[in-house]
Amino acid sequence: AMCRRPAQLPAPARPARSWLRVPRLALRHRLSALSSGVCRPAPWHHRPIAFLGFLLSVNALRPLANRDPQVALYRTFPTRLVSRAWGRLNGLDLPTWLRKPIYSLYIWTFGVNMQEAAVEDLHHYKNLGEFFRRRLKPAVRPVCAASCLTSPADGRILHFGRVQNSQVEQVKGVTYSLENFLGPPSRPSPDPASFQDRLLSSPDRALFHVVVYLAPGDYHCFHSPADWRVELRRHFPGSLMSVNPGVARWVKELFCLNERVVLSGQWQHGFFSLTAVGATNVGSIRVYFDQELRTNAPRYSKGSFQDRTYVAPGDQVKTGEGGVALRKGEPVGEFNLGSTIVLLFEAPADFTFDLQPGQRIRMGEALGTL
Structure with missing residues (x-):
């Protein structure tokens, strides 16, 4: 028989505040709101980074499917080099003051539920690699x-x-x-x-x-x-x-x-x-x-x-x-x-x-x- 999922914890209500007109203050307010609790997946039009990545990886490359030489061209892209560079970037320690805004943007983009993480404090993760490989609370994955x-x-x-x-x-x-x-x-x-x-x-x-x-x-x-x-x-x-x-x-x-x-x-x-x-x-x-x-x-x-x-x-x-x-x-x-x-x-x-x-x-x- 299929095992049922554990009951989900209710997401905290988002404060009803209007956007500030000053761009810098608006961005700071948005990131602060995102990192204050559990972020659930947003519609595509509210997730510009994920939507852009989807377009680049799928729609922009879909015409290549019609001809094998162009598929071969995609295979020549230096994805291994890019991946190693990304790995180096992930290993760089972030300043404490920058961790919360960076991780909050990632949480918002990909709908990460930080309430499941063993450590919810974003300042705990020194770099992106640690954040990606975060552990979960044992009870949330029976x-x-x-x-x-x-x-x-x-x-x-x-x-x-x-x-x-x-x-x-x-x-x-x-x-x-x-x-x-x-x-x-x-x-x-x-x-x-x-x-x-x-x-x-x-x-x-x-x-x-x-x-x-x-x-x-x-x-x-x-x-x-x-x-x-x-x-x-x-x-x-x-x-x-x-x-x-x-x-x-x-x-x-x-x-x-x-x-x-x-x-x-x-x-x-x-x-x-x-x-x-x-x-x-x-x-x-x-x-x-x-x-x-x-x-x-x-x-x-x-x-x-x-x-x-x-x-x-x-x-x-x-x-x-x-x-x-x-x-x-x-x-x-x-x-x-x-x-x-x-x-x-x-x-x-x-x-x-x-x-x-x-x-x-x-x-x-x-x-x-x-």
Whole structure:
């Protein structure tokens, strides 16, 4: 059964004051009002920065979808360089007096609910990076105990369903290759079966997927969606194109082109993987139990990937030994801004999703039932 969300705390009433005519005082008054309490998402015409970003990332680039050479031109944009520069900027400490106005503008633009933050005082966050990676109060994200599979992050459901013919849908009508996304098998097999079939531990089971898109205003940490063991980490350096749903509709195999970190292993029903996909300004992907992982390096070889196994030679994975054991709801890693999480998992054929395309979801809420 689907776990319900906890009751929301009422937002404090906004003081009924008219705008001051002096521009500087009006701006100061507006920022002060924004930072005084919980800010909820405003209509697009009241969120100029977000609206401008949407136009640039989607509408301005949509004509490029008609011709492959122009899509290739978009792929040549220095998104990795821009992302590294953005990361440096995020790490610069802000003067105490400037923190509240800057963070208030971000809160207003992206509808951040600071009442959920473990530390609500904006002066506490020394730089933008700390603010992006803010922690939440434990009570605001309860993990559904009734479901074996829960959402790994706050975000929006882009797509979900069964994997067919080793092809996965990134959005409706746009697919990518399962093998290109996960990479070749770590152990070659003479079995002529399809890549999808080789992942399954039983022919009576099926392979499912779900894609969760994290917007810039969302909580940026991701958690374990189930009880499982991570056996392998595979890091694919690559592009850092926008993963905005509008862009994902016209850039084929976007998730295979972007930098990503694939964690794969086993859960109670067989194969299980969680992939953190990077995006523009999200070059830094951190996995808490893997200190060796370094993303968005200045140079990389196209098509290359690096593996790290968590299973020692003497471990018997099939008996529950070896690998990194994760519990449902346990923190796994974080992004520097919004991005995308892709889950691929084996389950009985009667597994059903309790989801709707495009719906908002929170970390810990149920994804489906058996």
